[in-house]
Amino acid sequence: xxxxxxxxxxxxxxxxxxxxxxxxxxxxxxxxxxxxxxxxxxxxxxxxxxxxxxxxxxxxxxxxxxxxxxxxxxxxxxxxxxxxxxxxxxxxxxxxxxxxxxxxxxxxxxxxxx
Amino acid sequence: xxxxxxxxxxxxxxxxxxxxxxxxxxxxxxxxxxxxxxxxxxxxxxxxxxxxxxxxxxxxxxxxxxxxxxxxxxxxxxxxxxxxxxxxxxxxxxxxxxxxxxxxxxxxxxxxxxxxxxxxxxxxxxxxxxxxxxxxxxxxxxxxxxxxxxxxxxxxxx
Numbered sequence: 001x002x003x004x005x006x007x008x009x010x011x012x013x014x015x016x017x018x019x020x021x022x023x024x025x026x027x028x029x030x031x032x033x034x035x036x037x038x039x040x041x042x043x044x045x046x047x048x049x050x051x052x053x054x055x056x057x058x059x060x061x062x063x064x065x066x067x068x069x070x071x072x073x074x075x076x077x078x079x080x081x082x083x084x085x086x087x088x089x090x091x092x093x094x095x096x097x098x099x100x101x102x103x104x105x106x107x108x109x110x111x112x113x114x
Numbered sequence: 115x116x117x118x119x120x121x122x123x124x125x126x127x128x129x130x131x132x133x134x135x136x137x138x139x140x141x142x143x144x145x146x147x148x149x150x151x152x153x154x155x156x157x158x159x160x161x162x163x164x165x166x167x168x169x170x171x172x173x174x175x176x177x178x179x180x181x182x183x184x185x186x187x188x189x190x191x192x193x194x195x196x197x198x199x200x201x202x203x204x205x206x207x208x209x210x211x212x213x214x215x216x217x218x219x220x221x222x223x224x225x226x227x228x229x230x231x232x233x234x235x236x237x238x239x240x241x242x243x244x245x246x247x248x249x250x251x252x253x254x255x256x257x258x259x260x261x262x263x264x265x266x267x268x269x270x271x272x
Contacts (some may be wrong), residue, residue, distance in 0.1 A: 031226065032226045032229075032230075033226055033227070033230045034230070035226070035229060035230055035233060036173050036175065036181060036183070036233060037170060037171055039175075040171055040175075040208060041171075043208075044208075066176075067175045067176060067208065067237075068175060068176065068177070068237040068240060068241055069237070069241070071175070071233045071234055071236075071237035072234050072237050072238045072241070073234070074230045074231050074233070074234035075230070076226070076227050076230055077226070
């Protein structure tokens with residue numbers, strides 16, 4: 001209900017299927033935002049995929065496989081981010097990452113433990 | 115957010131003696147008590163809460179850095195401190211490396227945004243390898259203080 005499926009395909013310079021970039025918008029809906037634990041979960045998930053995964057917050061980009069970079073987004077609850085995946089398993093990676101946001105990184109809103 | 119907004123200067127430790135995860139957390143929390151940033155009667159509760167958070171997943175975020183933290187109702191604003199362990203401590207880090215550099219944060223329960231901005235500042239500054247290395251090799255707390263001040267003044271922190 002939150003992460004609109006807003007997929008688009010950009011042809012990379014090579015035009016090859018391997019370089020397909022897919023993207024979608026996600027919204028941070030857990031109350032505490034993208035703090036250390038969600039960033040850890042996200043980076044762990046991203047590292048399972050071959051594709052390059054980036055999260056974009058306006059002009060700022062972060063490597064989805066790096067907790068340090070994800071934390072620099074300082075994405076509070078309500079922030080809209082774009083997830084971009086480039087590589088052979090880009091679509092599957094995007095789905096997996098989207099569902100982490102949708103399921104609030106397994107955090108309850110009442111859960112104030114960060 | 116800048117380091118000076120949450121790191122109390124007289125709490126910085128350049129050579130923690132503890133050799134365990136709980137030990138270093140306790141030593142850092144004690145330095146906050148000594149500086150009057152948290153009350154002595156809250157020390158145990160804060161150490162326990164930080165350890166409970168660690169049980170959910172280590173805050174050792176890689177590069178020899180950990181950010182142990184908790185929310186606690188006894189603080190009205192974000193308080194933090196910095197410590198370096200010369201020998202490194204097994205922190206069950208995400209990359210398996212021992213941790214030498216610690217940023218401990220205690221934040222009010224109703225201010226998740228401040229906590230995020232502190233994490234943002236720490237993680238952004240630590241992407242600079244030389245900053246990271248200089249902090250770990252600092253001899254005295256004042257050296258760490260100067261490095262943090264330099265990062266604050268050169269950064270684009272808001």
